[in-house]
Amino acid sequence: MDAVISVVMKINEYVWSLPLVLLCLGAGLWFTISLKGCQFRLFGDMIRLIRSKSEAERGEGISAFQSFATTGGSRVGMGNIAGVATALFFGGPGAIFWMWLIAMIGASSSFAECTLAQAYKKKEGKEYSGGAQVFITKGLRFKSLRKPMAFLFAIAAVLGPGTLMPGLQIYQIASTFKSAFGTPEMIVGVVSVICIAFVVWGGIKRIGHVAELLAPVMCVVYVIMAVVIIGMNIEELPAVFGSIFSSAFGANQIFAGILGAAISNGVKRGVYSNEAGQGSGAIVAAAAECSHPVKQGLIQALSVYIDTIVICTASAMIIMVTGNYNVSDGAGNLIVSNTSSEYGALWAQDAVNQNLGSWGGKLLAIMIALFVFTSLMGYYYQAESNMRFLFKGKKAGTYLMRGIFLLAVFSGVIVDGESIWGMADLGVGLMAWVNILAILIMSRMVRDLLKDYEKQKKAGQDPLFDPKKFGIDDDTGAWDHYAAELRKREKAAEK
Helix, strand or coil, X not given: CHHHHHHHHHHHHHHCCHHHHHHHHHHHHHHXXXXXXXXXXXXXXXXXXXXXXXXXXXXXXXXXHHHHHHHHHHHCCHHHHHHHHHHHHHHCCHHHHHHHHHHHHHHHHHHHHHHHHHHCCEEECCEEECCHHHHHHHHCCCHHHHHHHHHHHHHHHHHHHHHHCHHHHHHHHHHHHHHHHCCCHHHHHHHHHHHHHHHHCCHHHHHHHHHHHHHHHHHHHHHXXXXXXXXXXXXXXXXXXXXXXXXXXXXXXXXXXXXHHHXXXXXXXXXXXXXXXXXXXXXXXXXXXXXXXXXXXXXXXXXXXXXXXXXXXXXXXXXXXCCCCEEECCCCCEEEECCCCCCCHHHHHHHHHHHHCHHHHHHHHHHHHHHXXXXXXXXXXXXXXXXXXXXXXXXXXHXXXXXXXHHHHHHHHCCCHHHHHHHHHHHHHHHHHHHHHHHHHCHHHHHHHHHHHHHHHHCCCCCCCCHHHHCCCCCCCCCHHHHHHHHHHHHHHHC
């Protein structure tokens, strides 16, 4: 086991080297510029679309809000609490700024991947499926690369969300429940496996319904908790923001020596948290019912903002205004040493205990369990979709994925903290490499789809999509209904 973990950690060092950090930032900048800042200027559309229910009434796929809740649920997880703490530990306060930046520009990458996932989605009975593995296979400009890249992404998705990443979520539940209730870690592992097993046997619609209920509630309660703690320590707020901005560019002498770590850890933890460019959100986005691909792209861009700008900031403030954090110099020494707790969710829990009492720490432990539960639901669907792709839809792939996933969940109580973070980072990095390269190659299609959406919207029409107009082969009839509606509307306009 130790030998396997050692290999995983070594591979992770290469996967998350400087080129991937630059690729994440570069892709976000490219799409922000080429799409004219659509993630900012179409913010109003995002809010309007999230409230739309009419398209889901057809009974095929999941609703826009369920898709938002499911991807939001998978994004809002340990990356928002433990990930923020880890970014602080290795990158200092400046890492928080870089998490914000990758969210703001990375929302455009999320828009691109989710729009493509919708445009190329497949229909399977009364459900839809898709993601990078599908749009690469059907739409990548370089045909000789289609099968190899789609295969690599599918393998990465099975290894990432399906195998390497679930353990981190359970590890954080186990640590917080042990601190709050004294619950043995093994019991947490067994109960988690039983709960997740019940949901994963229910399919995407059950996942969508559960996420629809849990995601908004847990986000609101967590933000309220953060606001209360900030209010109790309001005098610390100016210094906290000053530290974040001064450290982000090396102006703070205390953290100047770890500027590179601030950037790399901010980007790494930002991508781990909000999944922008990773390709995982696109897999769930493809399952949604909507009349035009851009609609789902905008909805998923909004979930990136909720994840990082709202939830991650709440975590950062809880930890920083109370001073419950350490900062490492990368050589085994501490630049800042304020707490004896291990970096991760325990920092937030300590802060809550100090300000709200032990009941607050217990409530946070329950909140973390809900965060983890919705994250794992999203992870499983992402992994199962790609396993079905690899097995060409055979049931054996689904059953195999369920078994692997449940074992991966349980690994969180038997693997140490540093190793479990390395495994999770590797899962994210493998997917990001393939997915970002693919969406950059297909960026012209993203621009064309956005232009089509805005042209119809400017004409005062509800945008509808016909894949034939874009040279997309809709061999499963996923878009037949809306394509027919569009043709009908165009004929009526000619008369």
